[in-house]
Amino acid sequence: MEHNLKKESDPSQKGLLQSDELYQYILETSVYPRELEPLKELRAATASHPRSQMATAPDAGQLMTMLLNLVDAKKTIEVGVFTGYSLLLTALTIPEDGKIVAVDVNREAYDQIGLPIIKKAGVQHKIDFIESEALPVLDELLEHHENESSFDFAFVDADKVNYWKYHERLMKLLKVGGIVVYDNTLWGGTVVMLEESTPEYMKQGRQATIELNKLLAADARVQISHASLGDGITICRRIN
Numbered sequence: 642m643e644h645n646l647k648k649e650s651d652p653s654q655k656g657l658l659q660s661d662e663l664y665q666y667i668l669e670t671s672v673y674p675r676e677l678e679p680l681k682e683l684r685a686a687t688a689s690h691p692r693s694q695m696a697t698a699p700d701a702g703q704l705m706t707m708l709l710n711l712v713d714a715k716k717t718i719e720v721g722v723f724t725g726y727s728l729l730l731t732a733l734t735i736p737e738d739g740k741i742v743a744v745d746v747n748r749e750a751y752d753q754i755g756l757p758i759i760k761k762a763g764v765q766h767k768i769d770f771i772e773s774e775a776l777p778v779l780d781e782l783l784e785h786h787e788n789e790s791s792f793d794f795a796f797v798d799a800d801k802v803n804y805w806k807y808h809e810r811l812m813k814l815l816k817v818g819g820i821v822v823y824d825n826t827l828w829g830g831t832v833v834m835l836e837e838s839t840p841e842y843m844k845q846g847r848q849a850t851i852e853l854n855k856l857l858a859a860d861a862r863v864q865i866s867h868a869s870l871g872d873g874i875t876i877c878r879r880i881n
Contacts, residue, residue, distance in 0.1 A: 668699065671700075671703075672700050672703050673699070676702075677730075677733055679733065679759075679761070680699070680702070680733070683724065683754070683755055686724070686755075687723075687724045687726065690724065692723075692750075695723045696723060696726050697723075697726045697871070698871030700870050700871065701870040702726060702730050704868070704870060705730065705731070705796065708820050709734045709794055712793050714734070714735050715735055715736055715739040715793055717731055717735065717739070717740070717792060717793060717794040717795060717796070718742045718743075718792055718794075718811070719741055719742070719743045719744065719796045719798075720775045720779075720795070720796070720797045721775075721797065721799030721800075722743050722748070722751050722755075723755075723798075724751060725755030725756070725759060726755070727798065728751075728755065728768065729755065729758065729762065732759065732764035732767045733764060740767055740768075740769065742778070743769065743770045744770075744771045744773055744778045744779075745770075746772070746773065747772070748772045775799060776806060779807065779814065783813055788814055790813070790817065792814045792815050792816065792819060793819050794819060794822075795815060795820070795821040797821065797822070798824035798825065801845075801846040801849040801853070804849065804853045805853055805856055808821070808856075808857070812879060815879045817879055817880065817881065820876060820877065820878050821876075821877045821879075822874055822875070823853070823857075823874065824873075825850065825872045826873040826874060826875040827872055827873025828843065828846050828847050828873070829872060832850055836848075854875070861881070862881055863877040863879055863880060864877070864878045864880050865877050
């Protein structure tokens, strides 16, 4: 989850471009003109939330839309929803009979902010929202063998300490050629900071992210690209 424009001195702020003007140029030139109206509306509505920085960055969302199109995604998983920006863009991109399994431990922000806009956009029927910890849901999906190697795409933007556990399960749920995108894989830039220089509240996530990045880089099951969009996203394409 993302994203306000950043101040270089605050490592908790997400987004790696050190020039606010350059980042704004990217948004205004390439991202906002292509952003669909329901997404604009949801992004604006989310801005007033006290945890608005958790929302998916619109530039990362633009790339996700392209990835969904490239794999002709129809059946997807989303772990971590917040107000639902990435969920809405997925629902707008997949076919009319596509389905999204969306999991979050708390649906309050989604119900209050995202759901009315999703309903207005006419895509609620594509979404199966499950209010739960993610691991039990993923394990339950795997109990039904028809779900193995059946999903086209996944997006993970949740508790960082469990990312690798999610990855192991998603490698069984995604089809070969399917894509999973992990958010916040540069964790406010703290992955290259000394631990003693890292704000206390970011230390656990920093260590989990460093370990995840090492494991993903060594995972022969996936082709990866670590992109410096938003707070860092890692794109993994299952190859075996």
